[in-house]
Amino acid sequence: MGCKPSTNDNATLHYIISSKNPSGALELDRKEEKKQEDHHNKGSRESRKLKKGDSQRKSGTFSIKLGLSHRHVTAEQIAAGWPAWLTAAAPEAVHGLVPLRAEAFEKLDKIGQGTYSSVFKAREVVTGKTVALKKVRFDNFQPESIRFMAREIMILRRLDHPNIIKLEGVITSRLSSTIYLVFEYMEHDLAGLLTADIKFTEPQIKCYMKQLLNAVEHCHLRGIMHRDIKTSNILVNNKGTLKLGDFGLANIRSTRNKQKLTSRVVTLWYRPPELLMGSTNYNVSVDLWSVGCVFAELLFGKPILKGRTEVEQLHKIFKLCGSPPEGYWGKAKLPHGDMFKPQNSYEGCLRERCKEFPASTVNLIQNFLSIDPSMRRTASSALMSEYFFTTPYACDPSELPIYPPKKELDAKHRDEARRKKTRARLRESAASKRPRRARQSLQEPISYNKLATNEELQNHTHFSNRNTANNAPLLKGRESFARRNLLNPSTDLISEASMGMVASQGGSIFKGPAQVSASSGFAWAKRQKDDAKTVVSSRSQISTIDSSNLGFVDNTFGNLIKEENRNRTNPKEIDLDENSSLSMPLQPKQYDSAIFFDVFYSQDHELAISDEEDGVGHRKNPMQGNIEFSGPLLTKSLKIDELLLRNESNIRLANRRSRFYRGTQNPISISVLTVDIRYCLLYKK
Ligand SMILES: Nc1ncnc2c1ncn2[C@@H]1O[C@H](COP(=O)(O)OP(=O)(O)OP(=O)(O)O)[C@@H](O)[C@H]1O
Numbered sequence: 001m002g003c004k005p006s007t008n009d010n011a012t013l014h015y016i017i018s019s020k021n022p023s024g025a026l027e028l029d030r031k032e033e034k035k036q037e038d039h040h041n042k043g044s045r046e047s048r049k050l051k052k053g054d055s056q057r058k059s060g061t062f063s064i065k066l067g068l069s070h071r072h073v074t075a076e077q078i079a080a081g082w083p084a085w086l087t088a089a090a091p092e093a094v095h096g097l098v099p100l101r102a103e104a105f106e107k108l109d110k111i112g113q114g115t116y117s118s119v120f121k122a123r124e125v126v127t128g129k130t131v132a133l134k135k136v137r138f139d140n141f142q143p144e145s146i147r148f149m150a151r152e153i154m155i156l157r158r159l160d161h162p163n164i165i166k167l168e169g170v171i172t173s174r175l176s177s178t179i180y181l182v183f184e185y186m187e188h189d190l191a192g193l194l195t196a197d198i199k200f201t202e203p204q205i206k207c208y209m210k211q212l213l214n215a216v217e218h219c220h221l222r223g224i225m226h227r228d229i230k231t232s233n234i235l236v237n238n239k240g241t242l243k244l245g246d247f248g249l250a251n252i253r254s255t256r257n258k259q260k261l262t263s264r265v266v267t268l269w270y271r272p273p274e275l276l277m278g279s280t281n282y283n284v285s286v287d288l289w290s291v292g293c294v295f296a297e298l299l300f301g302k303p304i305l306k307g308r309t310e311v312e313q314l315h316k317i318f319k320l321c322g323s324p325p326e327g328y329w330g331k332a333k334l335p336h337g338d339m340f341k342p343q344n345s346y347e348g349c350l351r352e353r354c355k356e357f358p359a360s361t362v363n364l365i366q367n368f369l370s371i372d373p374s375m376r377r378t379a380s381s382a383l384m385s386e387y388f389f390t391t392p393y394a395c396d397p398s399e400l401p402i403y404p405p406k407k408e409l410d411a412k413h414r415d416e417a418r419r420k421k422t423r424a425r426l427r428e429s430a431a432s433k434r435p436r437r438a439r440q441s442l443q444e445p446i447s448y449n450k451l452a453t454n455e456e457l458q459n460h461t462h463f464s465n466r467n468t469a470n471n472a473p474l475l476k477g478r479e480s481f482a483r484r485n486l487l488n489p490s491t492d493l494i495s496e497a498s499m500g501m502v503a504s505q506g507g508s509i510f511k512g513p514a515q516v517s518a519s520s521g522f523a524w525a526k527r528q529k530d531d532a533k534t535v536v537s538s539r540s541q542i543s544t545i546d547s548s549n550l551g552f553v554d555n556t557f558g559n560l561i562k563e564e565n566r567n568r569t570n571p572k573e574i575d576l577d578e579n580s581s582l583s584m585p586l587q588p589k590q591y592d593s594a595i596f597f598d599v600f601y602s603q604d605h606e607l608a609i610s611d612e613e614d615g616v617g618h619r620k621n622p623m624q625g626n627i628e629f630s631g632p633l634l635t636k637s638l639k640i641d642e643l644l645l646r647n648e649s650n651i652r653l654a655n656r657r658s659r660f661y662r663g664t665q666n667p668i669s670i671s672v673l674t675v676d677i678r679y680c681l682l683y684k685k
Pocket residue numbers: 111112113114115116117118119132134165183184185186187188189228232233235245246247248407408409476477480
């Protein structure tokens with residue numbers, strides 16, 4: 001996906017220059033004004049008068065030029081097939097690209113379920129190449145939500161490294177409210193492999209760590225913090241190549257950009273202590289903490305810090321890594337530092353827990369898991385550490401075994417299958433009038449080991465981790481809120497229809513017109529002609545605008561309406577109905593959507609993108625007003641934090657309530673309820 005000027009038109013070129021500059025058109029505008037001001041100050045009164053007029057003329061011309069350029073860019077992007085809501089809110093994200101067409105892909109299975117995205121395996125029809133399609137959820141009526149989503153695209157486009165997942169294109173169309181990100185397909189993720197009870201050897205772990213650190217180094221050298229490094233976001237293919245994925249929470253941090261950042265990022269188990277204590281001026285070292293957690297997980301075969309709440313997470317961290325020395329608290333100035341400062345200091349037991357590993361391994365892991373972020377190595381320096389230069393050395397990726405398909409989603413499916421089985425058994429036992437047995441089953445925490453199928457047992461698959469990790473979706477959901485904080489639950493309905501895809505009913509492919517939500521505003525699209533066969537244009541796979549495919553752009557413009565109305569009867573088309581795929585009942589999502597909906601509407605005004613606050617790292621989009629792309633996307637971070645905090649406590653409350661209701665039958669659950677209180681008492685000043 002290159003970013004080439006599509007025309008030599010002055011106005012457009014001007015825009016391209018602006019868009020390449022992180023501070024954008026506004027900066028050019030300012031430079032121009034500054035130059036004029038300098039001239040102005042130097043000259044005589046008379047000449048100043050002249051120059052003033054001159055300058056007015058110039059700036060007049062300039063703004064006309066700008067207006068034209070943006071209209072031109074918008075028109076060009078719409079002609080290329082991008083929806084208006086996207087070009088209006090985040091033109092930079094897709095600048096120089098042509099959207100891919102949904103018809104060019106045949107959807108196969110659902111392979112991943114993030115809290116705010118679904119990932120599908122698909123085949124590119126013309127080439128037969130297998131790809132992964134990530135359907136990102138966002139609200140296309142909310143510019144902030146669109147920009148949040150667009151940031152992932154922008155960041156992915158800035159990255160180009162063999163150990164970072166490659167964005168191969170974006171599927172959407174002019175009338176669509178959906179976005180699919182097209183990625184190269186990766187057979188595994190580390191979370192899936194670890195739950196499949198695969199025990200990695202030392203050279204294999206070194207090989208993975210090397211690749212991971214290479215990826216992190218590449219991001220950090222470009223000022224990009226990933227902010228969600230965890231095993232399920234680390235993908236591995238059958239060639240043994242590891243690729244860091246999921247840049248949905250990533251952000252750009254430069255030395256110039258000192259904007260406050262949200263601390264509500266990184267999935268809880270991988271979240272560094274400074275974020276747990278509310279830091280808003282952290283840096284790339286947050287990723288190195290997460291790398292340390294992943295490193296430990298590879299060594300131990302399971303997550304090392306599995307807290308259920310932030311407080312518990314921090315307590316586990318202090319117990320494992322030791323509490324920081326007295327001087328740290330004053331120096332770190334963490335917003336919630338006082339609240340979390342333990343009364344008694346902890347020695348830490350990391351060395352003890354890692355005693356079976358070589359010293360170079362323990363030294364590196366201990367360094368990553370430094371409470372003080374300034375003590376953590378950089379990715380580059382970690383790659384130079386003793387760990388990689390002592391035997392046994394890292395194996396070559398090609399020497400890594402080819403694993404049977406195992407994804408984190410598989411483990412979730414297995415859990416769900418087991419839950420269904422338990423329910424069926426309960427029903428059976430109730431039917432056979434054995435109420436005591438049924439009650440007993442209800443009271444028992446579900447034992448996944450007990451319920452493992454023969455096949456699973458034969459595969460030596462154990463689920464003890466996943467059992468506890470069932471909390472993860474909730475935590476993940478909560479943490480991922482920072483990314484998809486403007487989720488509108490209705491988006492899905494609209495999007496699937498307005499993509500004009502085949503809807504599925506009861507598993508069979510529905511060949512009739514795609515349903516369009518009235519709220520989509522595209523009611524005319526309800527009627528889709530039943531004539532044209534879907535023609536898969538090989539040009540549609542070209543994602544970059546260049547002189548060779550400008551014709552396609554023109555063609556697209558001319559045929560947009562025709563194409564949008566075309567009947568989607570081609571069996572090779574993507575079936576967007578998620579019900580037809582394996583569904584993932586994520587209990588926490590129920591809380592999430594209600595709360596998000598609430599937050600979504602309540603924050604409408606609060607989240608307005610602010611004016612430049614520190615004069616760096618922001619830019620004004622003359623079309624949109626103030627947009628910030630190079631810093632945190634939502635600049636009123638404090639207000640966002642309030643919302644996130646409220647959201648988190650709502651989730652926690654809902655979670656507690658559900659535990660409480662379960663706990664009325666189960667004394668064990670009641671004791672779980674007290675966990676927060678106990679930790680709060682523990683940390684009481
Ligand atoms: N390129 C890919 N190839 C194969 N599988 C993938 C690919 N990208 C993602 N997946 C699978 O989909 C899952 C979810 O993807 P991803 O992490 O990008 O979504 P998300 O919504 O951001 O998730 P989360 O809520 O965990 O942050 C991954 O754990 C992985 O198993």
